[in-house]
Amino acid sequence: MHSSLILMTLIPLLAPITITLINPHKNSLYPHYVKLAIIYALTISILSTTIFIFTGQESMISNWHWMTIQTIKLSMSFKLDFFSMMFTPVALFVTWSIVEFSMWYMSSDPNINQFLKYLLIFLITMLILITANNLFQLFIGWEGMGIMSFLLISWWHGRTDANTAALQAILYNRIGDIGFILAMAWFFLYSNSWDFQQMFILDSTSNSFPLMSLLLAATGKSAQFGLHPWLPSAMEGPTPVSALLHSSTMVVAGVFLIIRFHPLIENNLLTQTLILSLGAITTLFTAICAITQNDLKKIVAFSTSSQLGLMMVTIGINQPHLAFLHICTHAFFKAMLFLSAGSIIHSLNNEQDIRKMGGLFKTLPFTASSLVIGSLALMGTPFLTGFYSKDLIIETANTSYTNAWALTTTLVATSLTAMYSIRIISHTMTGHPRFSTLISINENNPQLMNPINRLALGSIFAGFLISSCIPPTSQPQVTMPHYLKLMALSVTILGLFLAMELSLMTNNMKLSTPVKTFYFSNMLGFYSITTHRINPHSSLATSQNFTSTLLDLFWFEKTMPKLTMQTQISISTTASTQKGLIKLYFLSFFIPPTLALILTI
Amino acid sequence: MAFSAPAAYLTHQQKVLWFYKRALSHLESWDKYRYYAWLMRARFEEHKNEKDMTKAIQLLREAEEDFWYRQHPQPYIFSDSPGGTSYERYECYKVSENCLDTWHPSQKAMYPDYFAKREKGKKLRGETLPPARKEGDLPPLWWHIVIRPQERQCRETERPHLSCLQVKYITEHTLALIKKISE
Numbered sequence: 001m002h003s004s005l006i007l008m009t010l011i012p013l014l015a016p017i018t019i020t021l022i023n024p025h026k027n028s029l030y031p032h033y034v035k036l037a038i039i040y041a042l043t044i045s046i047l048s049t050t051i052f053i054f055t056g057q058e059s060m061i062s063n064w065h066w067m068t069i070q071t072i073k074l075s076m077s078f079k080l081d082f083f084s085m086m087f088t089p090v091a092l093f094v095t096w097s098i099v100e101f102s103m104w105y106m107s108s109d110p111n112i113n114q115f116l117k118y119l120l121i122f123l124i125t126m127l128i129l130i131t132a133n134n135l136f137q138l139f140i141g142w143e144g145m146g147i148m149s150f151l152l153i154s155w156w157h158g159r160t161d162a163n164t165a166a167l168q169a170i171l172y173n174r175i176g177d178i179g180f181i182l183a184m185a186w187f188f189l190y191s192n193s194w195d196f197q198q199m200f201i202l203d204s205t206s207n208s209f210p211l212m213s214l215l216l217a218a219t220g221k222s223a224q225f226g227l228h229p230w231l232p233s234a235m236e237g238p239t240p241v242s243a244l245l246h247s248s249t250m251v252v253a254g255v256f257l258i259i260r261f262h263p264l265i266e267n268n269l270l271t272q273t274l275i276l277s278l279g280a281i282t283t284l285f286t287a288i289c290a291i292t293q294n295d296l297k298k299i300v301a302f303s304t305s306s307q308l309g310l311m312m313v314t315i316g317i318n319q320p321h322l323a324f325l326h327i328c329t330h331a332f333f334k335a336m337l338f339l340s341a342g343s344i345i346h347s348l349n350n351e352q353d354i355r356k357m358g359g360l361f362k363t364l365p366f367t368a369s370s371l372v373i374g375s376l377a378l379m380g381t382p383f384l385t386g387f388y389s390k391d392l393i394i395e396t397a398n399t400s401y402t403n404a405w406a407l408t409t410t411l412v413a414t415s416l417t418a419m420y421s422i423r424i425i426s427h428t429m430t431g432h433p434r435f436s437t438l439i440s441i442n443e444n445n446p447q448l449m450n451p452i453n454r455l456a457l458g459s460i461f462a463g464f465l466i467s468s469c470i471p472p473t474s475q476p477q478v479t480m481p482h483y484l485k486l487m488a489l490s491v492t493i494l495g496l497f498l499a500m501e502l503s504l505m506t507n508n509m510k511l512s513t514p515v516k517t518f519y520f521s522n523m524l525g526f527y528s529i530t531t532h533r534i535n536p537h538s539s540l541a542t543s544q545n546f547t548s549t550l551l552d553l554f555w556f557e558k559t560m561p562k563l564t565m566q567t568q569i570s571i572s573t574t575a576s577t578q579k580g581l582i583k584l585y586f587l588s589f590f591i592p593p594t595l596a597l598i599l600t601i
Numbered sequence: 602m603a604f605s606a607p608a609a610y611l612t613h614q615q616k617v618l619w620f621y622k623r624a625l626s627h628l629e630s631w632d633k634y635r636y637y638a639w640l641m642r643a644r645f646e647e648h649k650n651e652k653d654m655t656k657a658i659q660l661l662r663e664a665e666e667d668f669w670y671r672q673h674p675q676p677y678i679f680s681d682s683p684g685g686t687s688y689e690r691y692e693c694y695k696v697s698e699n700c701l702d703t704w705h706p707s708q709k710a711m712y713p714d715y716f717a718k719r720e721k722g723k724k725l726r727g728e729t730l731p732p733a734r735k736e737g738d739l740p741p742l743w744w745h746i747v748i749r750p751q752e753r754q755c756r757e758t759e760r761p762h763l764s765c766l767q768v769k770y771i772t773e774h775t776l777a778l779i780k781k782i783s784e
Contacts, residue, residue, distance in 0.1 A: 110694060158692025294675055295686070350680045350687040355632050513671050522674045 003059045003080050005048035006131070009088065012040040013124050020117055030113040031103045034120055038099055042092040052085045053469050060133055060197070071192055079133035079196060083259060083324055086466065087130050090328045093458065094248045094335045095123050097451035101339050102240040104447035105346055115155065119244060122148035126249050130256060135184050135194040138257070142180065142221070145250050146173045152245060153237040165233035172230040176220015176254070183213035200263045211271040214261055215278070222254030222308045225282040229528045231305050232289075235297040239342030242297060247304045247338055248331035255311045255327060262320035273403075276316025280406040280413075283309030285525060287416035291423065292521040295352050296341050299420055303378065304334055306413055313410055314393045317400045321473050326389035329463045333377035333385055336455035340371040343448055344428060347441045354424065359433035363441045368429050370452045375421040377459045379492050380414070385463030390414075392467075394488035399477050414488060415495030422499040613654070617661060620668070621645055630673035734770070 016033045027033075052058075062077035078084075099116060106112045122145060129141025146169075154166035184194065186209055191199045218224065223231035234246050245251070258265065258275065265271050283306045290302035307330050314323035344360060344367060345352050361368045373384070380390035394414065397407050443449065523529065556562070611619075621641075628637050651657045680687040701719070709716045733740045 156690045156693060158694075159689045162690075294677075350690075352680065352686045353677055355629060355677055519674055 003048075003061050003078075005044055005051070006080055006085070006088065007061065007078065009041045009045045009048070009092075010124065010127060012037045012044070013120060013127075016120055017117060017124075020113070026113060031099070031116055034116045035096065035099050035103070037120070038092060038096045038123070042089060042096055045089045045092055049085050049089050052080070052082075056471065058082065062133070072188065072194070074134075074136055074194070076137060077133035077195070078131045080131065082321075082471065083256070084131045086324070086328060086469070087256075088127060090331050090462075090466075091123065091126055091130070091249055094331050094455070095119070095244060097339070097455050098240050098244045098335060100447055101243070101342065101451040102238075104445055105240055105342055106238060115152075115238075118148055118152055119240070122152070122245065122250070126253070129253055133196055135187060135196075135199075138260075139180060139184065142217075142253065142257075143177070145245075145253060146170065146177075149173075149234070149245055149250055152241040153234050155238055155241065156236075159236070162236040165230070165236040168233050169230040172223075172227045173220050175227055176217045179213040179216025179220070180257075183210040183217065186210040186213065196260065208268060208270050211261065211265055211268055212274070214257060215271065215274060218254030218258050218312075219278065220254070221257075222251050222312070223282075223305050224254075224278050224309065224312060225285050226278075228282065228286065228305055229524070229531075232298045232301045232524070235295070235301050239297070239338060239345060242301070243335045243338035243342065246301060247334040251304060251308060252311070252327045252331070255308060255315070255323060258312070258315050259320045259324055259327075262315070262318075265315070265320075266318050272316050272318060274316075275312050276402065276406050279309045279312025279314075279316055280409040281309070282306070283313065283413040284409045284416075287413040287420070288521050289524045290420040291416055292518060293420075294355055296345065296354050296357075296424065296428065297338075297352055299354075299424055300334070300337050300341055303337075303417065303420065306417065307334070307378075310390070310393060310410065310413070313397065313406065316406070317397055317402050319393070319396055321470060322389065322393055322396060325463075325467060325470060326393060328466050329377075329385045329389045332455055332458035332462050333374045336370055336452060336459055337374040337378065339452050339455065340367050340374060343367040343443060343452070344371075347439070347443065348435050349439055351435060354427035356434050357428040358431040358435070359429075361429045363433075364443050366443055366449055366452065370456050371429065372425060373456050373459055375425055377463075379418045379421055379496075380488055381492075382489065383464075385459045385461070388463035388467040391488045395477065395480065395485065398484040398487055399480050411487065411491050415491040415498070418492045418495030419499040422496055423503070426500075426503055613657060613661070617645075620661065620665065624664075624668055627668070627672065627676060630676040 016030065016037050019027075019030070019033065058079075058081040060077060060079050062075050064076040066074045066076065068074070099119060102112070102116060102119070106115055109115060125141045125144030125148060127141075129138055129145065132138035132141060150166045150170050153169055154162050156162050186207075187194060187199055190207070191202045193199060193202075220227045231246060231251065235242055237246075265275070286302045286305035286309060290299050290306065293299045293302065307326070311323045311326050311330075314320075314326060344357065344364065347364060347367075348357065351357065377384040377386040380386045380394075382391075394410065397410060520526070624641060625638055628634065628641065631637075648657070648660050651660065678684045682688060701716075731741055731746075
């Protein structure tokens with residue numbers, strides 16, 4: 001029964017889009033239609049998820065046969081397993097909150113209906129991705145999300161930076177899509193199918209090539225190290241876009257893809273090690289970048305990237321269900337962090353720099369509270385949402401047979417998480433206000449407070465609720481030493497105290513030139529600056545050498561005109577008898593008649 | 602009061618003052634305020650009474666180099682300034698002023714003063730068309746104006762030369778008058 005209910009979830013979501021096709025005129029009630037449609041879909045999905053939890057029955061629906069190409073059959077099929085059934089209500093809940101927040105944040109935008117329509121289309125593509133039972137359908141959702149990401153990042157398309165950021169997102173995601181298509185081609189050739197069941201049954205040797213390709217796809221979509229610059233640039237879009245796409249739903253699609261293929265990955269140690277290493281590098285690098293940023297949204301974006309790296313680390317230690325739990329819990333508190341940031345930014349007249357914030361505890365008490373709750377959940381404070389996933393991940397990593405380097409990196413990144421969270425709170429909430437005094441700040445709007453309220457409740461209780469619904473997949477670690485059990489909490493507290501101590505020190509320190517590591521962190525490791533210049537520079541240098549050396553030097557000097565000239569000169573000097581000796585010629589002209597005269601006499 | 606045009610060069614005083622303002626506002630990028638602004642002022646005050654221009658220029662140059670070396674990699678930019686987070690954000694919503702011409706007369710009647718002034722401005726700029734020659738006719742459209750015969754400039758003593766259109770108009774008018782009289 002839950003299978004038909006979950007299909008019914010998609011129908012209310014299509015209604016608002018159909019309305020715009022039938023009646024394209026502007027409708028002031030359209031935002032409410034969208035919100036209602038999402039609420040209905042959420043209610044239906046919660047019903048079906050509850051039934052699924054109690055029955056524990058996974059199902060697969062295949063209802064429309066599209067075509068058959070030789071021996072491969074393409075059909076529309078939905079996989080309703082634990083992952084899709086648990087994530088659907090989470091995605092709908094977060095989207096409901098963000099749509100309601102958008103009605104406040106984008107209220108002055110004349111095209112708010114179009115904005116909400118784009119968000120809805122994005123949600124539909126996300127649901128297509130997570131319920132897909134074959135790679136082709138998953139790819140449709142994958143690409144759909146990429147397109148909506150492009151349209152939403154460049155929402156304010158009059159701004160050059162927004163267009164650049166949207167193109168950057170498309171290009172980096174496209175590099176990842178190469179991996180996806182390679183994997184599809186490999187599975188087409190060797191498994192003769194794109195259905196997950198068939199691929200998992202047939203692939204007993206666990207070939208590394210398709211898994212590496214899928215890893216490339218996940219690197220692009222989930223902003224792992226190497227293909228990560230698009231995520232902080234994507235903060236050019238409106239805050240609701242950042243909250244929905246670039247924190248909770250779209251960026252986890254890459255991790256979700258890897259989780260879907262965990263039956264193949266768990267037999268391939270090379271892929272697991274690569275995922276672990278990539279995740280560890282990503283989580284540390286992005287956490288280092290986050291601690292010196294001054295843009296509020298960029299700090300939260302790097303925090304997202306760091307948590308995505310942590311999810312990859314979790315998959316690398318062969319715990320896909322833990323990674324999925326972290327996806328679900330992370331969606332709540334990260335979306336709330338973004339909405340709180342949006343509330344602050346909108347209240348301060350689009351001021352995003354934390355150097356010009358301060359003293360907002362008293363002026364925005366509700367936002368401040370939610371920001372603190374979200375930060376505490378992010379840090380893994382005991383018994384909040386983040387604790388149930390993050391602490392478990394670190395405990396499992398500590399007690400698993402994994403390399404110490406990845407573990408140390410993850411722990412350092414965990415303490416850096418606490419540092420940048422404290423930095424956000426201290427700069428935005430505490431101290432004297434550094435913003436203009438002419439701004440009137442008011443957060444007393446239900447469309448602002450209700451979404452943040454809901455997400456705050458989710459950030460406190462969702463972890464407990466979801467973790468109690470996960471079926472046991474493996475034998476949990478029963479005993480461990482005290483220091484391993486308390487490792488996550490202790491590194492978080494260490495990071496917290498370090499951050500507070502350093503901030504107190506810098507207030508009293510002399511203004512001096514910062515160390516080189518500050519510049520490394522502030523300039524994001526100089527990654528974008530170097531990689532975005534290397535390619536054009538190498539092609540321009542090659543073309544310059546091409547024209548100057550190949551064309552000018554070779555064709556114009558070494559071969560055709562100059563060579564011809566040199567050949568002509570050498571030939572003419574060799575073959576010519578004329579030496580220019582006029583006196584000798586005249587003399588030689590006179591010598592024969594003189595000789596003849598002498599001889600005849 | 603006459604204002605003199607700005608000179609092609611900056612005086613030393615102007616350079617120092619501009620530099621001081623830049624350095625002071627750059628302190629905010631480093632999250633430093635009152636105390637460090639006072640320290641910065643003290644550094645400038647130390648060499649305030651320097652009379653030797655060579656030394657003064659050397660000091661300014663060293664100060665500029667020091668500023669360059671210590672500048673913040675992400676200086677604070679106001680959100681609406683070029684390079685800020687909301688610069689050009691609302692360009693896509695801006696519409697040309699000509700859209701007011703498409704308003705219905707009942708909408709225009711709600712703002713009579715504004716539209717009256719607007720029409721006056723358009724007439725002064727020469728954007729409106731001249732009136733039609735006859736009632737019920739269309740006003741001269743743009744090609745009539747573009748391809749109109751050029752009017753030659755003449756001296757006051759000379760009789761003005763009539764253009765072909767003018768002759769045609771006079772002829773038609775005369776013929777209509779004659780016809781009316783005969784009737």
